[in-house]
Amino acid sequence: MTGGVPxxxxxxxxxxxxxxxxxxxxxxxxxxxxxxEGNRRLxxxxxxxxxxxxxxxxxxxxxxxxIRELLTLAGEPDHPCESADRIAAAHxxxxxxxxxxxxxxxxxxxxxxxxxxxxxxxxxxxxxLGDHGECLHERH
Amino acid sequence: MTGGVPxxxxxxxxxxxxxxxxxxxxxxxxxxxxxxEGNRRLxxxxxxxxxxxxxxxxxxxxxxxxIRELLTLAGEPDHPCESADRIAAAHxxxxxxxxxxxxxxxxxxxxxxxxxxxxxxxxxxxxxLGDHGECLHERH
DNA sequence: CTTGCTCCTCTAGCCACTAGAGAAAGTAGG
DNA sequence: CCTACTTTCTCTAGTGGCTAGAGGAGCAAG
Numbered sequence: 616m617t618g619g620v621p622x623x624x625x626x627x628x629x630x631x632x633x634x635x636x637x638x639x640x641x642x643x644x645x646x647x648x649x650x651x652e653g654n655r656r657l658x659x660x661x662x663x664x665x666x667x668x669x670x671x672x673x674x675x676x677x678x679x680x681x682i683r684e685l686l687t688l689a690g691e692p693d694h695p696c697e698s699a700d701r702i703a704a705a706h707x708x709x710x711x712x713x714x715x716x717x718x719x720x721x722x723x724x725x726x727x728x729x730x731x732x733x734x735x736x737x738x739x740x741x742x743x744l745g746d747h748g749e750c751l752h753e754r755h
Numbered sequence: 756m757t758g759g760v761p762x763x764x765x766x767x768x769x770x771x772x773x774x775x776x777x778x779x780x781x782x783x784x785x786x787x788x789x790x791x792e793g794n795r796r797l798x799x800x801x802x803x804x805x806x807x808x809x810x811x812x813x814x815x816x817x818x819x820x821x822i823r824e825l826l827t828l829a830g831e832p833d834h835p836c837e838s839a840d841r842i843a844a845a846h847x848x849x850x851x852x853x854x855x856x857x858x859x860x861x862x863x864x865x866x867x868x869x870x871x872x873x874x875x876x877x878x879x880x881x882x883x884l885g886d887h888g889e890c891l892h893e894r895h
Numbered sequence: 896c897t898t899g900c901t902c903c904t905c906t907a908g909c910c911a912c913t914a915g916a917g918a919a920a921g922t923a924g925g
Numbered sequence: 926c927c928t929a930c931t932t933t934c935t936c937t938a939g940t941g942g943c944t945a946g947a948g949g950a951g952c953a954a955g
Contacts, residue, residue, distance in 0.1 A: 707868060
């Protein structure tokens with residue numbers, strides 16, 4: 616076991632950028648690692664695993680606070696998995712919500728494109744945006 | 756023609772909140788309206804129309820800068836509609852991009868839920884997040 | 896005249912970073 | 926040992942699109 620790797624190597628290994636890694640430490644998502652005599656951070660294998668966990672969760676769209684909870688849970692192997700499941704389920708519901716909203720928007724925006732032969736005076740884009748009655752969109 | 760309505764009424768008429776209306780003025784999306792002797796803003800019919808246009812575009816997910824351009828275009832009725840169409844098409848592409856990304860995330864997150872009978876030690880949520888190999892997700 | 900509403904300006908906070916300044920430490924080559 | 930280059934350090938400020946709050950002034954009704 617070496618004493619650990621510097622932040623640049625941790626960054627390369629985890630896919631999380633150097634400033635972001637420091638930011639995660641600052642907000643307490645990552646423990647403060649030991650330092651060299653020259654004040655440089657040294658990350659060990661557990662830190663790298665934690666960084667990969669975070670990166671992966673962020674890629675999947677989890678926000679920081681849920682990730683914080685998941686990391687706590689991951690450190691308690693005997694704890695029932697219910698909470699982790701609930702967090703993931705909430706995230707899934709959130710994704711579904713976003714997808715359905717975007718799908719509705721998509722239909723609305725698609726409906727107003729393709730008027731390239733007209734002038735602005737008769738442009739569907741401008742017209743639809745200006746006149747709420749033209750639109751199928753429901754208020755939030 | 757009255758001298759115009761105060762900001763609260765403009766807010767009610769447009770669906771844009773009072774502080775947001777002031778914010779739009781601050782960033783130059785909305786012209787600074789005339790004031791009363793007592794320094795209150797007075798919005799006329801054209802301002803209200805502009806506010807409704809903005810609100811509608813925001814509801815459809817347009818960002819501020821595109822809306823700024825669309826507002827400029829809306830003020831030039833003889834201009835060809837090409838630019839407006841291009842802005843809307845870009846937004847549509849953006850929406851499509853987001854939908855497909857979210858759909859991929861949805862599949863990935865769905866795959867790891869429903870392990871409520873296990874402990875954290877064998878939890879799919881924690882496991883999948885911890886081990887990149889478990890995951891179908893592609894690096895951006 | 897007092898109560899209560901609306902309005903004013905200004906500053907700071909939200910999220911999750913990202914960018915940049917300026918300095919110190921480490922590393923490779925001569 | 927000196928120099929050049931890279932990496933790292935801390936700190937501050939900026940992003941987008943608002944939102945919240947402080948502290949004060951105007952205004953309409955009773």
